[in-house]
Amino acid sequence: MTGETGRQGRVTIKAVAKEAGVSVAAVSKVLRNAYGVSPAMRTRVQAAIDDLGYRxxxxxxxxxGQSFTIGILLYGLDNPFIADVVDGIHEVTIPAGYKSLLGVGRAKVPIETNLIDTMIDYRMDGLVLIGPRLSPETLALYAPQIPLVCIGHHEPQAVGFDTVNSNDFAGAGLVVKAMIARGHRDIGMISLELGVDHKTNVSDIREAGYLAAMAEAGLAHKARIARVRSVDPAPDDPELRAWLQSPDRPRAVFCWSDIHAMLLVNIAAEMGIAIPDELAVAGYDNSRPAAYSLIGLASVDQDAARIGVETASLLMSRIGGRSDAVHALVTPTLVLRRSI
Amino acid sequence: MTGETGRQGRVTIKAVAKEAGVSVAAVSKVLRNAYGVSPAMRTRVQAAIDDLGYRxxxxxxxxxGQSFTIGILLYGLDNPFIADVVDGIHEVTIPAGYKSLLGVGRAKVPIETNLIDTMIDYRMDGLVLIGPRLSPETLALYAPQIPLVCIGHHEPQAVGFDTVNSNDFAGAGLVVKAMIARGHRDIGMISLELGVDHKTNVSDIREAGYLAAMAEAGLAHKARIARVRSVDPAPDDPELRAWLQSPDRPRAVFCWSDIHAMLLVNIAAEMGIAIPDELAVAGYDNSRPAAYSLIGLASVDQDAARIGVETASLLMSRIGGRSDAVHALVTPTLVLRRSI
DNA sequence: AGCGTCGTGTGTAACGTTACATGTATAACC
DNA sequence: GGTTATACATGTAACGTTACACACGACGCT
Incomplete structure (x- = not known):
């Protein structure tokens, strides 16, 4: 023991109390903005906190009590959508005095559960899950343990937690309508292979929106969905190449994600297929490279920042005690570019 | 109080001890693999832990004591380099029983310090900082408080912490040599505006490598560095456009980062400048869009995964008690593509 | 037999904070 | 003037874990 301040020279609430000449309980109250503290006391304690550099x-x-920290679970880091969502979340949480820590789930269930456990074990005040791979049952298991808001998980009947999503149904509709306006009728879709909990995936909602818009335009008989296996295909993905070479390839295609749409545009260029004259393409996410003039990919913008803000507000109110579930939808817009 | 198990039904070390019929101290020892526990006791306690699902x-x-968690500070999420580094880190830390949580610093000093504080306050066992904006002085202040390893921060004389970097000096040399091999002599560079601590930035080391390679080839008089202000320029960045329009534009250019190189390639295409016939371009990071055939950007690959592995190993040994500083360099490779 | 040593196991005081139950003045009412 | 609110401040028991000091029996050595 080195004496008064403890071995690491770390300033504790005790030291602050001593410096200000008050009790530790009083300091704690000031820190938490709790009830029952006079302005005089508040300023005195605050001064001591600043003087000592207490944290x-x-x-x-x-x-x-509360840790004033929230956890955010992501599926990966290489996605501009996620970056914008996180920025949106911070826009709300930082002014409210909350810090946030992220975990990267790599879209794998064991890693995701492990991270959520860690965050709960750290006694975080709330969790945001972005595109979790977890089943509704697993989420229902976690929800009673900690305030929870999910992004990119469509489960409007969920009761224990909130969800915020882009209106994926409407977004797909925007694309189909824009393509029809351009004169296309033979419009296909490229989506993901069906998962076990496929009713909750964004790609499935986009499929539904696509099918509905086609039906509404009297083109139900033209609608067809090709499914690719890989979420993160290589630049020379054989599945996409095969699709482009197939004889009954549609005249226009709506891709569930920019990742696939951009690859499609590139492979098409390699194969000498003219975009958009021989094939019109639209993606989803409006990611940065879509705007490159060499790519020029039309894409649906989810308004990620707004999704983040909405999510954070819900989480704050849930931490505050709200228990009824809210399921919010954010309206997307279509950014028109050369590819359509 | 609801009775035996506490209000939230949460399993504590106490419950495990009771179940196994031993003391809490014994359970704690088993958890920490501490000395002084018999095999019989170990199996008994482990069984109780599994039965009760204790965490x-x-x-x-x-x-x-230790939290078996490490913190990773990033400057942003929209970077594939970072994603690969984090994967590399996990490759080492997860098998070692460590969890990791990330913080996003947005390359802003106050956010970065705030996050580091948070991680220290959470009693994490160690920290990885990727491309911190913090000054050597600030880092020296943090180093005694917590085991620290920095990536993308060149400070080989630092004593309190380790650094791991791509050999940016050599990487720049690779590009210059490849361009000379292609017959170029008029080779320029686009770098970042000088910061206050510019001796530690990767862009400055790349500049030095570029200048050295030019000098070595007897082209010192041809060498010139243009500096751009924005780390994250917009698709129609006026600075890059102006550079392309300037009359004494070089015949080939090495960009400190793919972000700028890819933008340059796109704006050049808009302006009708042929790549590589009128202008050869090379970038740094080998990010995903660089491989798109429509872009075809030659780029230096940092071997991010290896950097991550190296970093994590150093952090583990530092947590284990090592106190002398190690400064590791990872050898980069150049990926040749059409743009050069 | 007596004395140290070793291997195992236990009891319990921290760690820094918050929540709750108690004070103790001062003001407000009958 | 005595009771009752009201506002503020304090003391202290948790929270779940680890680290430390210690107890205990068995063993090996003079």
Whole structure:
């Protein structure tokens, strides 16, 4: 022991109390903006906090009360959509005094559950899950343990947690209508292979929106969905190449994601297929390379920042005690570019 | 109180001890693989842990001992380099029983310091900083508080922490040599505006490597560096456009980053400048869109995964008690593509 | 037999914070 | 003037874990 301040020179609530000449309980109240503290006391304690450079120990905090930290679970880092969502979340949480820590789930169930467990074990105040691979049953298991809001998980009947999504149904409709306006009638779709919980995936909702828009335009008989296996295909993906070579390839195609749409545009260029004259393409996400003039990919913009803001607001109110479930939809827009 | 198990039904070390018929101290020892526990006791406790589905409370753990968690500070999420680095880190840390949580610093000093504080306050066992904007002085202040390894921060004389970097000096040399092999002599560079701590930035080391390689080839008089202001330029960045229009534009250009190189390739295409016949371009990072056939950008590959592995190994040994500083360099390779 | 040593196991005081139950003044009412 | 609110401040028991000091029996050595 080196004396008064403890071995690491770390400033604790005790030191602040001593410096300000008040009790630790009083300091704690000031820190939490709790009821029953006079303005005089508040300023005195605040001065001591500033003088000593005190920072609360989050681990200790988490043992008794709130930690003022939220956890965000992502499926990956290489996605501009996620970057914007996170920015949107911070726009709300940082002014509210919350910090956030992220975990990368790599779209694998064991990693995701492990990370969620970690976040719960750290006594975080709430969790945002972006595109979780977890089943509704698993989520229902976690929901009672911690305030939860999911993005990119369509489950409007869920009761224990909130969801925020782009209106994927409407977004697909925007694309189909724009293509019809361009004179196309033979419009196909490229989607993901069906998963086990496929009713909750964004790609499935986009499929439904596509089919509905086609039907509404009297083109139900033309509608067809090709499914690719890989979420993250290589630049020379054989599935996409095969699709482009197939004899009954449609005249226009709506891709569930920019990743596939951009690859399609590139492989088509290699194969000498003219875009959009021989094949019109539209994607989803309006990611940065879609705007490159060499790519020029029309794409649906989800308004990721707004999704983030909406999500964070819901999480804040849920941490505040709300228990009824809210399921919000954010309206997307279509960014027209050369490829359509 | 609802009775035996506590209000939230959460399983504590106490419950495990009771179930196994031993003391809490014994359970704690088993959890930490500490000395002084018989095989019989170990199996008995482990069985109880599995039966009850016990998970240690990290907040409580962090108050006394290790939390088995490391923090990773990133500057942003929209970068494939970072994604690969993080994967490399996990390759080492996960088998070692460590979890990791990320923070996004947005390349802003106050956010970065805030996040590092948070991670320290959570009693994490170690920190990885990827491309921190912090000054050597600030880092020296943090280093005594927590094991630290930096990526993308060149400070080979630092004593309190380790660094792992791509050999940016050599990477720049690879590009210059490849361009000379293609017959170019008029080779320029596009770099970042100088920051205050510019001796530690990767862009500055790449500049030095570029200048050295030019000098070595007897082209020192041809060498010139243009500096752009924005780290994250818009698709129609006026600075890059102006550079392309300038009368003394070089015949070939090495860009410090793919972000700028790809934009350059696109704006050049808009302006009718033929790549590589009128202008050869090479970037740094070998990011995914660089491989798109429509872009075809030659780029230096940093071997991000290896950097991650190296970093994690250093952090583990530093957590284990090592205190001398290691400064590792990873050898990059150049991926040749059409643009050069 | 007596004395250290070793291998195992237990009891319990921290760790830094919050929540709750108690004070203790001062003001407000009959 | 005595009771009752009201507002503020304090003392202290948790929270779940680890680290430390210690107890206990068995063993090997003089």
């Amino acid at each position: 609360p120990n989050l681990a200790a905090r988490g043992m008794r | 240690p409370n990290l907040a409580a753990r962090g108050m006394r």
